Amino acid sequence: MPASVPAPAPVAPGSVPAPAPGxxxxxxxxxxxxxxxxxxxxxxxxxxxxxxxxxxxxxxxxxxxxxxxxxxxxxxxxxxxxxxxFVDSHAHLVFAGDRAGEFAARMAGARYDGGGIRSTVAATRAAGDGELRATAGRLRREALRQGTTTIEIKSGYGLSVADEARSLRIAAEFTAETTFLGAHVVPAEYAGRADAYVDLVTGPMLAAAVPYARWMDVFCERGAFDGDQARAVLAAGAAAGLGLRVHANQLGPGPGVALAGELGAASADHCTHLSDADVAVLAAGSTVATLLPGAEFSTRSRYPDARRLLDAGVTVALATDCNPGSSYTTSMPLCVALAVREMAMTPAEAVWAATAGGARALRRDDVxxxxxxxxxxxxxxxxxxxxxxxxxxxxxxxxxxxxxxxxxxxxxx
Missing domain, CATH: 2.30.40.10 (Urease, subunit C, domain 1)
Structure with a gap:
């Protein structure tokens, strides 16, 4: 994908009025x-x-x-x-249900491991288009009221050919920045057969998603997809003409950031557990480190070391990671405040990351x-x-x- 791509207007602008003439x-x-x-x-x-x-x-x-x-x-x-x-370059708005009980359990000491994603998959598959559209629209309007004018929306809670395609079709009604995340986790029906599921993601599911997607993403993490599987997913997306994004190094060290840098992904998102080599890869390339402090706030996890990245010359973006499990917020102002208080960013760095940084993560120069x-x-x-x-x-x-x-x-x- 070129370094700077003006995105088309979304399929349907929702509640945003047209500007007055003159x-x-x-x-x-x-x-x-x-x-x-x-x-x-x-x-x-x-x-x-x-x-x-x-x-x-x-x-x-x-x-x-x-x-x-x-x-x-x-x-x-x-x-x-x-x-x-604000430019929110990482959000998951197409889903059904919520996971408030999971949040309460974490606040009582339970550890976050990403496993709750499957419960949202079940609820999303059972929901009708109208319910999914209503939730996405409500959250998009909520974000807009808080100053977010550009937002990326991922799929990833359908994990079947039909459900991923409809998730992206609905997402495209609210933004031009749509991301195919069929490789979020391995769904229950493919338990123990992760490679077979990757074949589905890179074959029929990708073909169904391409008409509605601008980006390809993968959760490269323990309990999700390993480095080889993530590489296959990203290579297929690139071959189909999609730009690349990677969920990388959230729950522990792993190959996600290195893979993002090697393949020229627009962003590596989370970036919580980084080696010196990971930081060097980000500093040397064009991949943006997108940090998601709402996730650490909601999971009581360690925050990314933004100061380390900035001092190394890495381009940093801030985003909400709005999703029902690990960061149920649409507030970019909250993310700015958390970045300053918990991640050693200056207010100027945080505001730049929440606006121009997010635009860099979407390879946009018009927002x-x-x-x-x-x-x-x-x-x-x-x-x-x-x-x-x-x-x-x-x-x-x-x-x-x-x-x-x-x-x-x-x-x-």
Missing amino acids: TLLVDGIGELVTNDPAHGGGPLGRLTRAAVLIDGDRIAWVGRSADAPAADRRLPAEGRAGLPG GVLRLGARADLVLLDAPSYLHLAYRPGVPLISQVLHDGAPILPDGG
């Missing part, structure tokens, strides 16, 4: 994070007393309010901070940044600075979201 000037922004270093202010490209001109669904101008061009309409920011919409020609995805905070995302955790700071140039109402519609 230009819109958002001005009076107290502090604006652009992620465009051309503006100065370091990698965040920070501007003060700033404005953004939107034409349709694209950014037409960024600069100081005093220099702003005329526009057909005006949205006063009244000193609020602004930043690009996660506010510059001429980028998609008009802008978030305003009820705060004077992006610092408040970590400084005031748990507080609903998202004041306004513009997605593809359209203001989103408080109810997400």
Whole structure:
């Protein structure tokens, strides 16, 4: 997959309205994070007393309010901070049921081992399309209200040809960033026959998934798929024209990160247990280390060492890993706060990772940044600075979201 691929519009935009005709000037922004270093202010490209001109669904101008061009309409920011919409590059929104009981057991001391995935598979297979669509839509709207304008959605809770295809078909109604994760775990009917299941994933299941998928993913982990099986899955996806992503090194050391680097995957996700060689692979290549602090929060597991990765020059993204078992949150602001408090990231590093970093993990250059020609995805905070995302955790700071140039109402519609 090319280094930067503008994704098509999703099949159905859900509740997002179309932008009004003409230009819109958002001005009076107290502090604006652009992620465009051309503006100065370091990698965040920070501007003060700033404005953004939107034409349709694209950014037409960024600069100081005093220099702003005329526009057909005006949205006063009244000193609020602004930043690009969050880019959540790892989420599992198509499923049925929940695993609240499993969460309670973990909080009482039970260990997370990924085994609960199979219970969600059973519930998802039993659910109708309407139920799956309603859950995915509810979570997508929830994420949008919290500033997430670009989201990736994986399959992985069907694990049959028909159920994986319908999961991706439903996911494509809410995002262009759809990922085929048929290799999530080995389903019960293939117990003891993992290689046979890999043959299914790389054959009929992949053929059914390709019309609805942009990416191929595999859970390369003990209890899921080993290095050879993961390689077969990723090679088949690449041959079918899909970009590559890898669930890697979450529960313990393993070959996932090295495999992601070798095959040029866009991202290696989790990256909790890394060797020096793993870090070197990530630093030397283009694979983004996508860190998912919501999973560690929900499983009481060790957090990834973001400081080690950043100091080595690795590109880091933050994402929610929203799923019913190990990270049932759609909140990118929560992930920013956790990254700062628990993973030794600075607020600036965490905000960049949650916006531009996520865009890098999706090989996109039209989101996660506010510059001429980028998609008009802008978030305003009820705060004077992006610092408040970590400084005031748990507080609903998202004041306004513009997605593809359209203001989103408080109810997400």
